[in-house]
Amino acid sequence: MGLTSVGIGSGLDIGGIVTALVNAESAGKIAKFDVNEGKINAQISGIGSLKSAMSEFKDKLKTLTESATFGSQKVAVSTKDYLSATVDKTAVSGSYQVKVEQLAQSQKVGTAVVADKSSVIGEGSLTIAVGSGDSFNIDVVATDTLTEIMNKINNSDDNSDVTATIINGELGPQLVLGSKKTGEDNTINVIAADTDGNTGLADTFTMTEVTPAKNAIAYIDGVKVVSQENNISEAITGVSLTLTAADINKTTTLTVSKDTTKTKTAIEGFVTAYNSVMTTIKDLTSYNADTEKAGILQGDALPRSIQSQLRNMLSNQFSTADGDKMLANLGVTTTREGLLEVNSTKLTEVIAADKGAIAEMFSTENTGLASKMSALIDGYVKSGGIMESRDSTLDEQLSRITDSREQLNLRMSAFSDRLYKQFNAMDLVVANLNSQSNALQSRLDSLPGVVRKNN
Template identity: 75%
Template sequence: MGTITSVGISSGIDIGGIVTAMVNAESAGKIARFDVNEGKINAKISGIGALKSAMSEFYDKLKTLTEAETFGSQKVTTSTKDYLSATVDKTAVSGSYQVKVEQLAQSQKVGSAVVADSRSPIGEGTLSIAVGSGSAFDIQVSDTDSLSDIMEKINDAEDNSDVTATIVNGAAGPQLVLGSKKTGEDNLISVTATDSGAGTGLSDTFTMTELTAAKNAIAYIDGVKVESQSNEIEEAITGVSLSLKDADINKTTTITVSQDSDKTKTAIEGFVESYNSLMGTIKDLTGYNADTKAAGILQGDSLPRSIQSQLRGMLSGSFDTSEGSQMLATFGVTTTREGLLEIDSTKLTESIENNQAALTEMFSNEDTGLAVKLGNLVDVYVQTGGVIDSRDETLDQQLDRIATSREQLDARMQAYSDRLYAQFNAMDAIIGNLNSQSSMLLGSLDSLPGFGGKSK
């Protein structure tokens, strides 16, 4: 902390201005060097960040090319969406299927006997309710419970997962309706009422009547009858799942399963686009713009050049498949003079349709696939604690050293400023003392005869 002083009182000199100018002259050059070096380091950190971002995006595209569903996947279309929808997995076989839906699956509903008042007590006892082969759950009914109370107890029961209860106020009066949450003929509702109090009110009331019959879904696939407990049919056609939505035995839906070449092509196009973007980023970071006379912020840095060289070398190589050695160019992906990739769309489509086994092996073979090897290379750089993170850490340490040097310079300049103030203040005090002595001497001389004073 600097010394608080009144400066220049005796001398009239601007001591504060002189000290500030001397301190600035001493520190300006060093601060300028700090600013320049700090700017360069921050620019490099920004450049390294841009490089890592482009490589991470490229890595994501490579991962897609290592996934089995990218190659050999199937797609499905339906001639109409009115009666069903369909999905496929990789086991589906290309082909066409004619489907008619005769009947949708339906859940059963049963009703209790009609009562005079849904809020009047029914009778004491136990209700045991089950759906199909599932475990039954019990409802304890007190002698004060009404039909509404019983409805609430059924719906709130912790071990009830299969039944919903509601009261329907029909023309004859209110009755409790139980509905199964599961469709199909195997999921019938059973209700057993056991009276424990006087009378048979509970058992009489809960002699259930079927209101809506349970039904299985019925469909015909190429003339073959298929039944299902639900409206989801998953095993009738290999690799194809059907979700039934409506029924009309006179309407036919054509299901077509075919190879999903678009998925493979899109993945390869994404890989090429991402690679070219990465190469563009490296060019911008390391190149020189003759028009603007500006160099890239990582020009001369070996890291991006090494990455570029390794990637290009790997892409230009050949890869072993069960159909022999293959290169990217075999499938319509070639390298331009600028080192970028370009796609012959027609050739790539033909390769996907006619030579997909070799294409799949070339990209995604677990040991030798191009996408696998590229992914392993890129991961060395972009993973947490990888090469790029290490470079960032080194640059951060350089910034820390500059910050420390700034603090040390500030401390030295403060000490220098204090020393200058002390020296100038001492000088000002001496001048003040001399001025005082001079005034006293002149006063004394003025009082002497013959030195300006009056003679007697």
């Protein structure tokens, strides 16, 4: 870079002149870069907005391709005091009268009362089993107390069915074993064997029933149902009951009916997401005559293509076992603006009367509306899809602008250096001329008879 000070010989502001000339040369190009860069960034932002709306739409479509969205059932109970219930899609709509006579209960058995839980019991072994399950063995050494035996039972790796605890009753402490499983088939069996010649262990572990095992007993529409557990899953098709309290004189009405909420919510979500995509496309591609402002993707074929393909799919008929169906059959219609609107009442009625046609219409693989739309959208938004390719193209354009800016900077730097050299050379010539002029004037002034005039 040349000198940037005022010219010594000419007195000109060489730095200012060079800067002005460089700016004049580069300003137009920089302005063009800025405009193009702004347009590209706006397009990237617009593509991102469209991709976001389409991704959300794809999520809503996914729900409509799942069988669980359609044909589901719901259950209600007249009171929650005695039972709760859940259903699956195999449940049959209807009403059931349920009475709970008895809850299932696990058995508890206790040892003989001992004088002190810290006293040793005797040497030997215990074999413990619950119902028809596998038994497990506990080795008792001569120094084991009731507390230590309790811990051995609870900590045994082979024990999955029994809980041992010490209860200090009126007569003294005793070890109580409780079954982890309810029902009469899950009673506890304990066999004690002494190995020290005494009968301390066997006598202590002569078990007495503390709490009897019980089966759950309920009546469903007058039919007696007996279960080992309080969870009854096979009494009513598709219905699982959990009994929580018993009173044979109280009746709980259980009602199974079609659950229209899940299907309706999914369809309404589809409509909302579709409208979001269409509104986004309109905002990106339209022209506002009042503001004289065009959308950032106006004239772009990509959003228009998406819009056209989606609208064409909506106008199709879809084959079902109940005949060909269209969205209008569900109460979903298209407005003048090209958006969807839902007649909520009609949609609820259609879903309630549906026998599988709605699921076929939306979720049939390759031909259902949601399935086809999902495949279309996926081609745009997936990794490596059309929109990612568009983003890559725009990024490359930005990269080229960045390269062009760097090249321009290099050219302007060289241009600036050249100007400085030229102006400095001129300044040197002017300085030399001024020096010669001063010398000549001095000689003239020294000639005899020449008198300098003072201004």
